[in-house]
């Protein structure tokens with residue numbers, strides 16, 4: 001039997017602008033050995049997320065940056081392969097922050113969660129629709145956006161992992177949904193298969209003109225994943241008591257200079273509206289509520305989702321770039337083993 005190797009991808013440099021493969025370093029070592037009350041997990045799937053760009057940057061954020069030389073942080077699904085902990089049995093499938101590597105150690109208080117064995121969905125769904133992605137859509141839209149039936153909800157990165165779930169939850173709430181995405185194919189998917197009322201290709205269409213047509217009663221909820229120009233345009237079209245959910249700002253993540261704020265912010269005053277930042281990890285104590293509801297909608301055929309699975313840990317440093325050039329189709333995942 002060959003000796004197992006722990007392949008690891010470390011953060012080697014803090015990127016300037018777009019991430020480069022050379023910002024990472026590949027190393028190999030022996031897998032760690034579990035001590036008392038620890039278990040060894042072999043990673044099977046790694047989630048790639050836009051937030052990783054923020055974790056690579058020095059500075060104050062909602063979470064500490066990854067230190068130079070450390071294994072790159074990432075959410076994973078893995079399998080327990082050895083255990084000295086009553087909390088983990090060999091064979092358990094586990095979600096945790098396993099990182100860009102083959103093996104890592106968990107213990108009862110490390111935050112790793114054993115996944116239920118009896119669900120009729122693929123394991124990867126716990127990184128996509130039933131994972132952080134689905135929970136971001138669920139809590140961000142329902143708790144922060146608070147959509148009501150009949151209201152108009154606009155969603156950016158609408159064909160992406162989070163955005164596509166937001167669109168469908170807003171439809172389930174009885175809202176008029178307008179999605180903004182970066183290709184005709186993505187727009188066709190959200191319109192024809194997810195059922196949004198209108199889809200706007202921000203790369204080829206004038207967003208302000210299209211939104212005026214698509215939102216005859218203006219905008220009550222904006223689920224913002226991009227910031228920048230689109231946020232500013234939407235702010236110019238909000239209704240009284242609108243809610244703007246600041247979930248992400250992918251237009252800013254690679255910026256090398258400070259970016260100007262939205263000049264239309266004054267509508268927050270004139271329309272007595274609210275713009276609120278949101279981080280999904282604040283909702284982890286309610287994760288089960290979200291997973292149960294998302295699972296029920298999935299089982300009822302009311303939610304669809306896409307996964308974009310790249311084979312091979314070694315491809316993670318280049319695959320992550322797809323989140324920033326829009327070539328991912330759905331939740332970007334790396335198959336490690």
Ligand SMILES: NC(=O)c1ccc[n+]([C@@H]2O[C@H](COP(=O)([O-])OP(=O)(O)OC[C@H]3O[C@@H](n4cnc5c(N)ncnc54)[C@H](OP(=O)(O)O)[C@@H]3O)[C@@H](O)[C@H]2O)c1
Nearest residue numbers: 050136157160161162181182225247248249278279280326
């Ligand atoms: N607050 C939280 O707790 C939380 C948690 C998870 C995710 N998020 C945020 O949610 C957003 C979506 O994340 P995701 O994981 O679902 O990724 P995703 O939408 O599956 O992938 C990212 C997408 O962003 C779009 N994009 C990239 N650069 C852009 C630009 N300059 N302008 C406009 N769109 C651009 C691309 O789609 P197009 O082809 O449509 O351009 C790309 O496919 C991100 O902003 C992320 O940071 C927040």
